[in-house]
Amino acid sequence: MLDYEKEAAAYDASRGGEPRAEAAATAVLGLVPEDARNLLDTACGTGTVTRRLAVARPRLRVTGVDAAHSMTRMAAARLPGRVIRTDSRRLPFADGSFDAVASVWLLHLADSGADVRDIVAECARVLRPGGVYVTTVDKAAAHDVGSDIDAVLAPRPRRSARDAADQVTAYAGEYGLVPAGRSRFRGHGQGRSPRSTVADLRRGWFTRLAPGDPLTEHFVTLLEALPGQEVPRPEPRFALRAFRKAPAG
16 A cells, blocks of 8 residues: 555656646536535545636635645645545534535545445535535546556456445445436546556555565566557546435435
8 A cells, every 4th residue: 555645745746647637626526516515525635636626616615635644735735724634534524514525536545345434424424415425436447448558467466446336336325325427537647658557566556566576576577578668558537426415304
């Protein structure tokens, strides 16, 4: 698992920067009703998506939360007075505080299904009746684009997906959230090249392949034999699901 305290400084540059943030924010807002007055962005990271949510809808008051100090510091510089450091499993807001809640690239990081359930439960709790929760699902699968890199990595050990769409939908249903739409957006700048994938392997990006492990180095050797070492393969397309909280009564 990556250390997001250390990742903050290089996070934007290594994750598609502003083009990806704009694509994500546009897709999220496409699932949020126009009359929403406030939105909570959980696991807001450096605030690139959070800021774009706020800029795109000036009448929408956007609040961001993240557990990493270095991330919240950067996000707070982008959205002064609207970012709080906290765990998404224990949100410091009253029931029904928000018209919309978003969690972009959060659920896949959870350590267990129980953690995913806790996050979804909290997002549902702080959502007003009739409000909308929007989240990414199946993040790891989005990176499998059918490339030669994917073929090399296909036999690798994998952690079960914490953000599998069917499982997230089931958790949402437990807390009164019903499906309300879906969308996709492009992961600008995130097409993998063999060389960048080797770098990711050696820094622990792949959760079941430890840096320096013989199996990791085996995949490194195979990747280094591929043509076009610097050529990015197709970019991922991330999936979003929206859920609506049942109206009161």
